[in-house]
Amino acid sequence: MIIQAILLAYLLVQVQTASGQSPSEAAKLLQSATDAETRGDLDQAIADFRKAAELTPSSPIALLKLGDAYMRKHDYGAAIPPLKRAAELSPDSQPVHQLLGYALLSQGYAAEAIPHLEIAHESGALGIAQLQADQPAEAVVNLRNALAKSPDDPDLVYYLGRAAAALSSESNERLLTRFPLTARGHQALGQSYYSTKMFSEAEEEYQKAIALRPDLPGLHLELGEIYAAISQWTNAEEQFRHESKLQPGNSEAAYRLGDALLHQGKMKEAAEELRRSDSLHPDMPETLYALGRALVISDPNGAERLLDRVIAIEKQSPLAGQAYLQLATSHRRQGKDKLAAHDIEEYKRIQSITLKPEQ
């Protein structure tokens, strides 16, 4: 959509310019082609633009418009030759490079598209092309820039996620190739196993990493997360305790430790760690929710305050829905049936929003 809008604005300007600069017959053809395009008769427009281009072979205008007409017809392959010729004739024209870059990218020629998109300053498309051309580091930079301008574009969010994952994978591969027997090498391999749910292999790599560098921050936390993923909560607790000792100021380690204790039904200890996490990094909704969960039976009023805070922060997210469910539990247990019924209604409302398909 964005591309089409830019093109339309650009072409309107170009049509006016072209009408003034081309020889008369070519100008007539350009005008009739533009009229045909306006009518939606893209085939006629293409035929006229092609003739105009033949009459003015040294002018990039007709070639550009021919390429654009092909692109409007979604025939990106046919758009490439006239656009390439237009770029040769007008090497500094951003619109030409923009169209050519998009055409090449759409046909899978990502590497070839990159220089054109660079000239056109099209950071979003450039990032996508770089991702596809195995340049994840550059892709992350450009996609972040594009996302700063269009923060609500789901395509950009998606590609940024992919680029970041590719960059992480590339770094891991470098680690594995160049430093396989170091703690970081084992850590990278462990992460790789973990991402493919090969938990026992991941655990083994982390154990090797810890044996080499027991004081390296993050190793115990990540190993604990592996144990948590396979519900070995005693082992997870042990690792999170190690991490909390290494990094007493790490709120995530405290949160994870609290969660591991929660899963073992050690509600009092869990609440202590979760409170510590909250003091280190206040108002993290997940921490507040877990703390509310830990207290919901023993301290319903305290739990309700925390869950209300989660809802205030999260508003309509799935976590807010979960908080309403916990509130309902607390209210029911205290005989506050009307409030509980309201909580359930709010839960259902959030469910209906979060489960709604994309429009």
Place this chain on the structure above:
Amino acid sequence: MIRICLLSLLLSLSAIAQSPKPSPEPQFNLTPLHGVDFVLRNSPTSRKYLIETMPGGVALLDYNGDGLLDIFLVNAGHVTDPLLSPANFDRHNPSYWNRLYRQNKDGTFTDVTVQAGLQNAGDTNYGMGVAVGDYDNDGFPDIYVTNFGRNILYHNNGDGTFTDVTSKAGVGAGGWSTSAGFFDYDNDGHLDLFVTRYLDWTPEKSKTCGRIAEPMYCPPGEFGSATSILYHNRGDGTFEDVSAASGISAKPGHGLGVAFADYDGDGFTDVFVANDAVEQFLWHNNGNGTFTEVALDSGAALSSAGRKLSGMGVVFQDYDNDGLPDLIVTQLPHGLYGVFHNDGKGSFSAQELEAGFGALSGNSSGWGVGLEDFDNDGWKDVFIVQGHVFDNVNLYDNSLKYHEPPLFALNRSGHFSKADPGSDLPVAGRGAAFGDVNNDGWVDVITASLGERPQFFSNRGGKSHWLTITLRGKRSNRDGYGARVQVNGQVRFATASGSYLSSNDKRLHFGLGSADSCDVDIRWPSGIRQKLRGIKADQFMTIEELEQ
């Protein structure tokens, strides 16, 4: 010198303190069932027909009234690859028959399937589960078998034989039935029948999921939902399908397990349906022949994290001795087994973490479940049969297992801790029935596993006291199903239902700990209350309902 000696003493004391405690003896022995040669033949194919991974009902019943528990095992059938319609599961072939094993006085079993007339379950039926109840109050337990296909009601003739009365009774159902149970929802003294159904699945609608090279069974969301069926017992040997009139068929789900209890103390038995991957259903009995589904509003629909459970089996009994029936629901991994604590006034709270299930489940797949006082200490313990639903799950997540040992956890004041079930043999466990097979006062377990013989977890016993009660209803149904029985403060709700696809010993077992006598309080479904005082421990007793 003195300091050195003291230090050495302290070190040695420390070493004693740190030496591992000897593990307690396991509560069970995995014991051969002499005379039982049954193999649960589910016939897995490359097509991954979902029915293949779901069977395995077990029933413990005393079919001939000799005081010894007998075993009925539901077999599955032969699945062709591909399975063509109309389906033929080759159940004339004896290897696919359901089997009844009569217990002999010496603890061995004899296959009496043919003698009892229970052979040949019908070629169009792929077997699933079993329910047991004396629907005609003649004193002999009848058997209802659920299938993918037509279900079968076998009337116990009282002479060691059974008669297929399905057509006459009108309880054939159809579709894909799973767990079923007898209960008396209108307290008229005649047992009614509830049948859960899983999915709108047929061989034509079957599909595979997962990777092309490694197909796996599809999750239930890939198929349509199904409704449960409620049959009202007219009292003349026939039943009426009241699913629509009662409201039960208004809400389709993915029903796999069913359990009964009067959770709100209004005198009418309610129904809980364990649903797979949708909200759980709690059908509140309105007392006027209708039911209202109240799980979400009452707090029994979702886990404490707000997640839908892949509900498989369920038990509806009181785990924390507060006199109110709670719910334990088994499910698939990456979620904890559900524990819904009955908070009173008709509401529940998900307390799987408080009850200790965070450390017990999470990476296991649970099916049959029992909440019984296995160590007779006065607190009901939990036994869960396990094994993932996908036979190739390790290809997708190597932390998950198709074959798993059971979970046994002891209850200490309402908190469960893992204990040794007496076997770490991994199987694809499914159904489980609970009862005192050898009449020694200690509850045993019989489990069904895909492709395997049943396992018998024989309780090793101990020193604690116990009491086992058989109810005999007069105005109430003869089995006394639906009665609330309290013994020294512990409560059981009389039912043979619960677990997964299975039917338990109908006798009510109570562990008494060190008490050598007890008081018994019964509230019968008829409303009659009965009190017995100073009952001697360590006995099997029959309690007949008073006339008034």
